Amino acid sequence: MSLKKKITLTVNGSVVNAEIEPRRHLVDFLREDLHLKGPHLGCEQGACGACTVKVNGQIIRGCLYLAVQADGCVVETIEGLTKIGALGDLQEAFMRHNAMQCGFCSSGMLLAAAELIEKQPNATREEVREWISGNYCRCTGYHSIVDAIMAVLEARAKGEKIKPVVALA
């Protein structure tokens, strides 16, 4: 059965036109068709969070969302959000706290963490742990990930910025 559908969406600020099979989920479309390899695929069951991307401003599981559902939507991935600096202080904090090892979970972790910071700026360590428990880290770096997120929450509460680890020339 080949029942392709035409879709138009905005990905990381650019308008994209495509013709896709309805069964293609969003992350396969992003990775295979648009060559955005930042969102990863782990379980394809909604359990691990490696596929987290933003649709219309909210984080979603890219493996439980069809590309055809994204017709007319605004999609953002780690690539686009890094480029516009939306995750800058979180990324700095992740580096400072060594909050990534292989990096497989990191794009999803960063997007999930960013939504937490936006929605619950006063989150406690316990709340951060709860929120982040939706994203698996196979390298088991949760402790440092929670440390990094707490550092950003604390800095923001004081109106401070996380200073870069490596000074940019």
Add this chain to the structure above:
Amino acid sequence: MKAAAFDYAKPKMLSAAIALLAEAGEDARLIAGGQTLLATLNLRLSEPSILIDITNLDELKGISVIGNQLRIGALVTHTEIEDSKLIAQHAPLLKAAVPHIAHRAIRNLGTWGGSLAYGDPAAEWPACSLALNATMLIAGPNGERRISAQDFFIDLYTTSLEPNEILVATEMPIASSDQVFYFHELARRHGDYAVAGLALVANKAGNVLSECTFTFFSVGATPVMATKAQALVEGKSLNDDLIASAVAAARGEIEAIADITNSAETKQHLIGVLLERGLKHLIA
């Protein structure tokens, strides 16, 4: 794994969605949030010929208060419930329950109606809708019908929805000022399905409870009410003895079913633990 091929349609009107459903027959599936459906498609547990995306249907959207009734559209997401002031004010039980549903990325898409229609006995919304005496508004080829939550959940993943029907919304009485509630679930990890859970609603004057509903979930094939325990405490002043009798009654009347990790005996025990905690919480 990847889903098998299917067609996809996104009607703009409820009538068009019902017509499409009738035309496609048994092989069609409605998709709302897709947070249950897509996982089953990825596993090829089901291979529908067409998905009918209902997310454009305005009739299924929004939270509103009409008189003394709270109306929640089927397409309202878990996150909308989490963030809604109307829900916090008029159905605080739902506000307390929602953080227990999966994680935020899933709550951003998963819907109230999808959860009710799927009828998972371990899910929070079927139990809450029963505890709050909700009425389901259902549309089908012969127009609209209404059915109480009591009659809606029939068996494991089975509701009284016909294959050609769509759940449009639910209505429930808004919380009165003397209404109290308790929501608690025992889970292995926050966000996982409960091993056993309780949604308790009652009116309270001093230590006297009335119009009690003790709805347990994740213990049987559907959410279940402990009607004998409810009747025991109804209209009486709560004390330790009465709580002990209610706990014994609830354990006696509900027949728990084992799941892959927990025996029926464990669940039977937890029914009592939850009710004891809930009732003690109300007199604390």
